[in-house]
Amino acid sequence: MSMPSRTLRMVEVSGAEAMWLLEGAELGRLVFTQREVTVVRPARHVWEYGRLVARTPVQPAAVPLTATYQADDVQAAAGTGWTVSATGPAEVITDPHEAAHYRRTLSGWTHGPHDTVVRIHPQTLTGFRLVRGTERS
Numbered sequence: 749m750s751m752p753s754r755t756l757r758m759v760e761v762s763g764a765e766a767m768w769l770l771e772g773a774e775l776g777r778l779v780f781t782q783r784e785v786t787v788v789r790p791a792r793h794v795w796e797y798g799r800l801v802a803r804t805p806v807q808p809a810a811v812p813l814t815a816t817y818q819a820d821d822v823q824a825a826a827g828t829g830w831t832v833s834a835t836g837p838a839e840v841i842t843d844p845h846e847a848a849h850y851r852r853t854l855s856g857w858t859h860g861p862h863d864t865v866v867r868i869h870p871q872t873l874t875g876f877r878l879v880r881g882t883e884r885s
Contacts, residue, residue, distance in 0.1 A: 757878075758876040758879075760874070760876055761876060761877055762875075767795070770875075771795045774792055775792060776792075776819030778804045780810075780814075791803060792804075792854040793819070800870060802868065807862055808840045808842075808864050811838055811866055813837060815835070816833055817833070817868055818831065831875065832874070833874050833875075835870065837871070838866055839867050839869075840865070840866055841866065
């Protein structure tokens with residue numbers, strides 16, 4: 749007779765919970781394709797007025813028309829956590845006053861031509877929780 753083993757599994761969460769998780773996080777990654785290569789850049793973000801605003805070290809010209817923002821919080825030792833992805837049209841915030849506001853409120857990693865503030869208008873928002881479960885082996 750086999751013993752039950754503790755396993756981890758991913759459970760999809762509702763869109764409302766995914767938004768709640770994303771709103772509570774500060775760090776994530778801007779993900780996009782450039783010249784057929786997936787590019788991942790660290791970012792800090794804020795959720796405002798149904799839009800995601802991220803400050804990330806990427807040249808403004810490299811920001812594509814559509815991008816994905818991914819954030820997570822995984823506690824490896826506990827075997828718990830979550831991951832959320834938001835995908836939609838992306839635009840560089842070019843208004844100097846608006847960009848300056850986000851640069852004051854979102855700390856960045858770089859300054860100069862690679863310090864960009866991006867607004868994503870999420871059209872899809874998906875999230876998963878990592879949970880412990882029991883499964884017979």
